[in-house]
Amino acid sequence: MNLTTQRFDLKDSREAPARRHLSWRGFCVEHVVPASGDSFAYQWQSNLHFCALHDILLKDGGIQAGSDREITQKDLRSSLTYVPKGADVRGWSDLTERRNSYVAIYFDPGDMHEELDQRFPEDWRVRLYFRDPELSASLRRFSKLLALGEGADDLFAETLGLMTVLNLQRTTADQPATKPALSRRTSSRVVEYVDANLGNQISLEDLAATAGLSRFHFNRAFKAATGESPYQYVLRRRIETAQALLAERGSSVEQVAAAVGFRNASHFQKVFKARVGLNPSDFARLSEGR
Numbered sequence: 001m002n003l004t005t006q007r008f009d010l011k012d013s014r015e016a017p018a019r020r021h022l023s024w025r026g027f028c029v030e031h032v033v034p035a036s037g038d039s040f041a042y043q044w045q046s047n048l049h050f051c052a053l054h055d056i057l058l059k060d061g062g063i064q065a066g067s068d069r070e071i072t073q074k075d076l077r078s079s080l081t082y083v084p085k086g087a088d089v090r091g092w093s094d095l096t097e098r099r100n101s102y103v104a105i106y107f108d109p110g111d112m113h114e115e116l117d118q119r120f121p122e123d124w125r126v127r128l129y130f131r132d133p134e135l136s137a138s139l140r141r142f143s144k145l146l147a148l149g150e151g152a153d154d155l156f157a158e159t160l161g162l163m164t165v166l167n168l169q170r171t172t173a174d175q176p177a178t179k180p181a182l183s184r185r186t187s188s189r190v191v192e193y194v195d196a197n198l199g200n201q202i203s204l205e206d207l208a209a210t211a212g213l214s215r216f217h218f219n220r221a222f223k224a225a226t227g228e229s230p231y232q233y234v235l236r237r238r239i240e241t242a243q244a245l246l247a248e249r250g251s252s253v254e255q256v257a258a259a260v261g262f263r264n265a266s267h268f269q270k271v272f273k274a275r276v277g278l279n280p281s282d283f284a285r286l287s288e289g290r
Helices: 109-116 133-151 154-169 184-196 204-211 215-226 230-248 253-259 265-276 280-288
Strands: 018-024 027-033 039-044 049-055 058-065 080-083 089-095 101-107 127-130
Touching: 018 133, 018 154, 027 133, 027 154, 049 133, 049 154, 058 127, 080 133, 101 133, 101 154, 133 154, 154 204, 154 215, 154 230, 184 204, 184 215, 184 230, 204 215, 204 230, 215 230, 230 253, 230 265, 230 280, 253 265, 253 280, 265 280
Parallel strands: none
Antiparallel strands: 018 027, 027 101, 039 089, 049 080, 049 101, 058 089, 080 127
């Protein structure tokens, strides 16, 4: 999927908005900050589903879905817009002089049908400026991930994307079919894969392929079997392995961070301290005295 050709464009804007975006299989996310006080028009129709969380305050504006009446709501903060594939939405915005922004997810319905064992209804209508705490929380997490850029954790992002899509359809679609729990042999295979690849980036797709399941069903089955999500498990194993390496006093903090799969030492130190209660260098020093 190419976000450059599929993104929600702001037309006739005085200056180009600031955009950050990342992609994973089946979905993309982006965070957009238009220029303060800018004005623009838009029209969106795509073969992708689109959902955005707004932090926007308008001086004036309007939005219309198909032949429905125009909505002229001004305070869009914490509201959501959902546009299913093929739907047509158009409008215009005159922004206030503040930092306005939105975070959006675009996803491929075909891929999500295969992952979730569910199909989005063909007759879903556009939903404009609605509220949903769970969905909003997921999109806010994506906003934080986008701030990390290429440092975003793939395993966490993939899990979050699937849960976001599931939240979107949870009130209208049937519940996914029950899948068998992970066998002991499959669980062992996944654990072995994690331990063998702690120094690399581990994606949810990698783990699901090891188990022979879709990403969504693997995530559910693994948590049911272990009590932890795949992301929580991998993070715990990274920190446990880092503790063992630091106790040996043979490597620097930077070397340990790389050895357990962190993309930079500062992120490793932050996570390590949150989990262990000490920064890595203090932990190493205390371990030496034992």
